[in-house]
Amino acid sequence: xxxxxxxxxxxxxxxxxxxxxxxxxxxxxxxxxxxxxxxxxxxxxxxxxxxxxxxxxxxxxxxxxxxxxxxxxxxxxxxxxxxxxxxxxxxxxxxxxxxxxxxxxxxxxxxxxxxxxxxxxxxxxxxxxxxxxxxxxxxxxxxxxxxxxxxxxxxxxxxxxxxxxxxxxxxxxxxxxxxxxxxxxxxxxxxxxxxxxxxxxxxxxxxxxxxxxxxxxxxxxxxxxxxxxxxxxxxxxxxxxxxxxxxxxxxxxxxxxxxxxxxxxxxxxxxxxxxxxxxxxxxxxxxxxxxxxxxxxxxxxxxxxxxxxxxxxxxxxxxxxxxxxxxxxxxxxxxxxxxxxxxxxxxxxxxxxxxxxxxxxxxxxxxxxxxxxxxxxxxxxxxxxxxxxxxxxxxxxxxxxxxxxxxxxxxxxxxxxxxxxxxxxxxxxxxxxxxxxxxxxxxxxxxxxxxxxxxxxxxxxxxxxxxxxxxxxxxxxxxxxxxxxxxxxxxxxxxxxxxxxxxxxxxxxxxxxxxxxxxxxxxxxxxxxxxxxxxxxxxxxxxxxxxxxxxxxxxxxxxxxxxxxxxxxxxxxxxxxxxxxxxxxxxxxxxxxxxxxxxxxxxxxxxxxxxxxx
Amino acid sequence: xxxxxxxxxxxxxxxxxxxxxxxxxxxxxxxxxxxxxxxxxxxxxxxxxxxxxxxxxxxxxxxxxxxxxxxxxxxxxxxxxxxxxxxxxxxxxxxxxxxxxxxxxxxxxxxxxxxxxxxxxxxxxxxxxxxxxxxxxxxxxxxxxxxxxxxxxxxxxxxxxxxxxxxxxxxxxxxxxxxxxxxxxxxxxxxx
Ligand code: HEM
Ligand SMILES: [Cu+2]
Numbered sequence: 001x002x003x004x005x006x007x008x009x010x011x012x013x014x015x016x017x018x019x020x021x022x023x024x025x026x027x028x029x030x031x032x033x034x035x036x037x038x039x040x041x042x043x044x045x046x047x048x049x050x051x052x053x054x055x056x057x058x059x060x061x062x063x064x065x066x067x068x069x070x071x072x073x074x075x076x077x078x079x080x081x082x083x084x085x086x087x088x089x090x091x092x093x094x095x096x097x098x099x100x101x102x103x104x105x106x107x108x109x110x111x112x113x114x115x116x117x118x119x120x121x122x123x124x125x126x127x128x129x130x131x132x133x134x135x136x137x138x139x140x141x142x143x144x145x146x147x148x149x150x151x152x153x154x155x156x157x158x159x160x161x162x163x164x165x166x167x168x169x170x171x172x173x174x175x176x177x178x179x180x181x182x183x184x185x186x187x188x189x190x191x192x193x194x195x196x197x198x199x200x201x202x203x204x205x206x207x208x209x210x211x212x213x214x215x216x217x218x219x220x221x222x223x224x225x226x227x228x229x230x231x232x233x234x235x236x237x238x239x240x241x242x243x244x245x246x247x248x249x250x251x252x253x254x255x256x257x258x259x260x261x262x263x264x265x266x267x268x269x270x271x272x273x274x275x276x277x278x279x280x281x282x283x284x285x286x287x288x289x290x291x292x293x294x295x296x297x298x299x300x301x302x303x304x305x306x307x308x309x310x311x312x313x314x315x316x317x318x319x320x321x322x323x324x325x326x327x328x329x330x331x332x333x334x335x336x337x338x339x340x341x342x343x344x345x346x347x348x349x350x351x352x353x354x355x356x357x358x359x360x361x362x363x364x365x366x367x368x369x370x371x372x373x374x375x376x377x378x379x380x381x382x383x384x385x386x387x388x389x390x391x392x393x394x395x396x397x398x399x400x401x402x403x404x405x406x407x408x409x410x411x412x413x414x415x416x417x418x419x420x421x422x423x424x425x426x427x428x429x430x431x432x433x434x435x436x437x438x439x440x441x442x443x444x445x446x447x448x449x450x451x452x453x454x455x456x457x458x459x460x461x462x463x464x465x466x467x468x469x470x471x472x473x474x475x476x477x478x479x480x481x482x483x484x485x486x487x488x489x490x491x492x493x494x495x496x497x498x499x500x501x502x503x504x505x506x507x508x509x510x511x512x513x514x515x516x517x518x519x520x521x522x523x524x525x526x527x528x529x530x531x532x533x534x535x536x537x538x539x540x541x542x543x544x545x546x547x548x549x550x551x552x553x554x555x556x557x558x559x560x561x562x563x564x565x566x567x568x569x570x571x572x573x574x575x576x577x578x579x580x581x582x583x584x585x586x587x588x589x590x591x592x593x594x595x596x597x598x599x600x601x602x603x604x605x606x607x608x609x610x611x612x613x614x
Numbered sequence: 615x616x617x618x619x620x621x622x623x624x625x626x627x628x629x630x631x632x633x634x635x636x637x638x639x640x641x642x643x644x645x646x647x648x649x650x651x652x653x654x655x656x657x658x659x660x661x662x663x664x665x666x667x668x669x670x671x672x673x674x675x676x677x678x679x680x681x682x683x684x685x686x687x688x689x690x691x692x693x694x695x696x697x698x699x700x701x702x703x704x705x706x707x708x709x710x711x712x713x714x715x716x717x718x719x720x721x722x723x724x725x726x727x728x729x730x731x732x733x734x735x736x737x738x739x740x741x742x743x744x745x746x747x748x749x750x751x752x753x754x755x756x757x758x759x760x761x762x763x764x765x766x767x768x769x770x771x772x773x774x775x776x777x778x779x780x781x782x783x784x785x786x787x788x789x790x791x792x793x794x795x796x797x798x799x800x801x802x803x804x805x806x
Contacts, residue, residue: 257645
């Protein structure tokens with residue numbers, strides 16, 4: 001039985017902390033003198049984190065709601081949808097028999113917006129924005145980000161991007177409808193489809209603002225990690241969360257500008273008559289006078305961002321999960337250095353696999369081989385991480401609280417979805433699978449669901465740090481089990497649809513003999529989706545209820561974690577630590593060491609003690 | 615590791631603002647890197663109009679190099695507390711910066727008048743896009759230089775570390791857009 005010592009962080013920090021004279025200057029009035037600059041235009045990273053989270057939740061509800069509507073069309077094409085006419089107006093077309101169905105244009109708009117919103121606004125801004133902001137300064141022992149002002153701007157650029165995108169949903173011609181990847185010519189010719197006009201213009205404006213937000217945020221994160229670590233916090237003592245956020249930020253800084261270049265060229269093609277991406281096109285019976293452009297060029301630029309982007313989404317989730325698994329298994333993370341190295345390897349490799357999204361677009365098959373090889377190699381560091389998570393769980397003293405359940409669920413999802421990636425990574429198999437529901441199943445499980453699980457795990461775990469209260473465990477457990485089972489119920493069958501060749505993004509399969517008999521399966525998927533959606537509403541209720549009425553956090557370090565964020569006061573003010581800054585003496589994973597249940601990072605090494613990460 | 619070693623190994627690190635600026639150079643490099651790569655890819659697929667860059671671009675290049683030189687002299691003057699040189703160098707740098715943008719503009723006009731159109735062949739489209747985007751970055755630098763001019767003539771001449779550091783940010787950015795131009799120029803000449 002390990003001995004449980006309670007540490008008093010205040011005494012430890014007072015004794016061996018580092019005095020940076022932060023509180024000698026008067027910061028109060030600059031930062032939080034009134035409601036507006038305390039809660040709205042705040043420069044405090046903890047408030048900004050919560051702003052990202054709230055905005056992310058808002059978008060998640062909208063984005064998921066959209067998927068329910070288009071799933072209704074896919075699962076129940078025969079049912080009347082007149083009941084959502086009050087919400088969707090003219091996009092529900094009612095025929096003479098009184099049967100209302102979703103307008104096909106709007107189906108495409110919904111699919112497009114669902115993808116855009118979830119990939120960029122929820123899983124990038126809502127996930128990395130929230131937790132990088134919350135944890136980087138807290139876990140590194142910094143007073144705030146390197147530039148609190150740019151940090152604030154980063155949120156407000158995201159907010160502006162959100163406003164523009166939200167506005168585009170209400171256009172009379174509808175939002176953009178050419179797919180979340182925005183391929184030309186649908187995106188380059190305003191006359192190509194209803195959503196390609198103003199809808200696409202606003203999509204471009206919104207995402208350009210979003211790129212600015214990501215860059216401002218990322219530059220800040222990298223600078224903070226490299227420059228503002230407290231005394232003793234060497235790179236190799238950083239928790240894996242920080243490593244993940246750090247590499248995520250680098251990926252963003254290097255890949256989003258490339259997307260911006262693609263956008264600039266698209267804007268020129270749309271507005272100034274250039275033909276970067278357009279060539280020999282007939283539209284409305286007329287030959288367009290644009291020649292010599294190449295739509296494939298856009299795909300290269302898009303996926304040069306697009307593939308790193310999927311790791312921008314998953315790396316923060318991996319970081320959160322590593323931390324939560326270790327804390328609640330009461331064991332050091334297995335293979336800390338291997339974990340760090342695989343994060344770095346994944347980060348590097350993610351830049352040289354992008355064309356696996358383009359095997360079927362007519363790129364040279366010899367070039368494809370190059371991308372096949374690196375795509376398969378990226379599975380290696382991914383597998384190392386999975387191995388280490390499982391080994392961390394092995395023989396641990398598992399505390400199956402909600403954050404832990406979601407962390408374990410993450411591992412399950414990541415395995416299931418990662419394996420199908422290996423199929424798709426072989427260009428020969430991809431000939432059959434490309435643009436089918438197999439791909440939809442792959443990326444929803446490995447990215448969509450897994451990243452959501454990582455995010456949920458993080459929200460349940462750090463909720464006390466954000467709001468000084470706990471979320472309700474019973475609701476949390478219901479949320480977890482329904483989501484876990486439901487998510488598999490939704491996406492597992494899609495693999496079979498995909499193997500049978502059912503193409504993604506189709507409005508209706510009635511006219512295809514080969515796919516008609518999948519009607520039942522589509523119904524099943526839709527019903528599962530509705531149930532899972534309801535479970536997410538339970539999470540939202542739990543979240544807001546617990547902010548005000550949740551079980552109060554009584555001790556500073558309720559989970560018995562080693563990291564620095566739990567040494568701050570329960571509702572920490574600006575500057576995070578009321579007195580001196582904590583000094584770090586050890587790595588973040590001293591659990592069950594030398595007969596002690598856990599040893600926080602601020603506890604000095606004892607005489608003759610060997611470091612846990614030797 | 616004992617506490618004593620940790621104490622000594624914790625030294626004041628780089629100025630975080632300067633570091634952040636350098637990180638943002640990474641972003642800008644990726645943006646222009648992707649544009650020039652797209653240029654090469656597009657060029658390789660044929661149907662590429664070749665043209666010779668007008669001489670205006672030589673003048674603009676000389677302007678931006680001289681501008682960087684003067685700005686650097688001005689910066690050194692601030693560090694060594696020489697007020698006059700600090701102010702003169704800065705003003706000359708701004709004037710030469712404007713001259714750069716102006717000659718870019720004349721260069722575009724000259725190209726346009728010999729028939730290299732933005733809408734026509736992709737080689738022209740790329741040329742205007744890349745040089746135009748670069749000019750925007752230069753304009754942002756000029757805006758920052760204006761703030762520096764404002765400080766140089768309104769604040770009392772007390773070269774504190776903070777002030778030097780702040781000036782250094784502008785100087786670095788300015789050198790960066792200058793070097794970026796040299797790269798783009800070389801690229802556009804070699805890969806025409
Ligand atoms: C084991 C590693 C992985 C491999 C080998 C792999 C491979 C692939 C391949 C080849 C495709 C293209 C399929 C096609 O369009 O025909 C694909 C699509 C996709 N993958 Fe993965 N993948 C892996 C892991 C991941 C991870 C970790 C994520 C996200 C966190 C992810 C997200 C996506 C997304 C979003 C798409 C589809 C994008 C779209 O077309 O809309 N993949 N994957
Ligand atoms: Cu990919």
